Amino acid sequence: GENVEQHPSTLSVQEGDSAVIKCTYSDSASNYFPWYKQELGKGPQLIIDIRSNVGEKKDQRIAVTLNKTAKHFSLHITETQPEDSAVYFCAAGGSSASKIIFGSGTRLSIRP
Amino acid sequence: DAGVIQSPRHEVTEMGQEVTLRCKPISGHNSLFWYRQTMMRGLELLIYFNNNVPIDDSGMPEDRFSAKMPNASFSTLKIQPSEPRDSAVYFCASSFGGGYTGELFFGEGSRLTVL
Numbered sequence: 001g002e003n004v005e006q007h008p009s010t011l012s013v014q015e016g017d018s019a020v021i022k023c024t025y026s027d028s029a030s031n032y033f034p035w036y037k038q039e040l041g042k043g044p045q046l047i048i049d050i051r052s053n054v055g056e057k058k059d060q061r062i063a064v065t066l067n068k069t070a071k072h073f074s075l076h077i078t079e080t081q082p083e084d085s086a087v088y089f090c091a092a093g094g095s096s097a098s099k100i101i102f103g104s105g106t107r108l109s110i111r112p
Numbered sequence: 113d114a115g116v117i118q119s120p121r122h123e124v125t126e127m128g129q130e131v132t133l134r135c136k137p138i139s140g141h142n143s144l145f146w147y148r149q150t151m152m153r154g155l156e157l158l159i160y161f162n163n164n165v166p167i168d169d170s171g172m173p174e175d176r177f178s179a180k181m182p183n184a185s186f187s188t189l190k191i192q193p194s195e196p197r198d199s200a201v202y203f204c205a206s207s208f209g210g211g212y213t214g215e216l217f218f219g220e221g222s223r224l225t226v227l
Contacts, residue, residue: 031213032212032213034215034216036216041220042218042220042221043116043203043205043218043219043220043221044155044203044216044218045218046215046216049215089154089155093212093213099157099160099168099171099212100157100212100213100216102154102155103154104154105154105155
């Protein structure tokens with residue numbers, strides 16, 4: 001089955017700097033890669049996703065890159081702000097019959 | 113628009129008691145998921161319903177866990193009897209369309225503590 005590894009588990013960056021979170025997956029059939037943000041006391045919320053037919057997707061300050069050959073994908077947050085502090089989860093899934101597997105999460109802290 | 117609504121938000125119970133968690137998905141969504149979140153195991157999918165029918169329950173830990181979806185607007189996750197290792201945050205999520213490749217809308221979770 002699919003296995004998703006996520007690094008780092010914690011990340012602290014200065015406000016205004018960039019943050020990068022990396023994930024690897026094991027199942028070469030996976031073709032859907034969402035990223036979720038979880039704020040304290042709340043459920044995860046989708047912030048961006050990418051499908052295997054593209055290598056990069058950007059939405060304002062966040063971007064995701066995908067390398068299918070190496071089976072890894074990354075989340076990039078630029079110009080970080082205090083409200084970016086949260087736990088971020090990557091995930092990978094295949095066809096409609098393949099469940100989404102979540103990474104273990106990265107706790108991102110933005111230092112003022 | 114109301115999001116996914118879960119109740120109770122917090123539940124403290126003693127080992128051996130029955131626990132029932134409830135979920136109301138977003139109106140119009142036809143897929144519903146129950147997840148469990150713990151520090152040790154992260155986010156685990158317990159069961160997935162599509163059009164009120166259980167499609168994948170391979171994540172349900174054991175027979176003590178059961179889930180139902182009697183109609184499109186309500187689902188329950190029951191643990192009987194509960195054990196301390198069941199302590200976790202249980203999330204319900206819904207989505208539109210079938211399968212696993214659409215956006216999941218999570219509720220705020222039910223934090224369960226079994227003493």
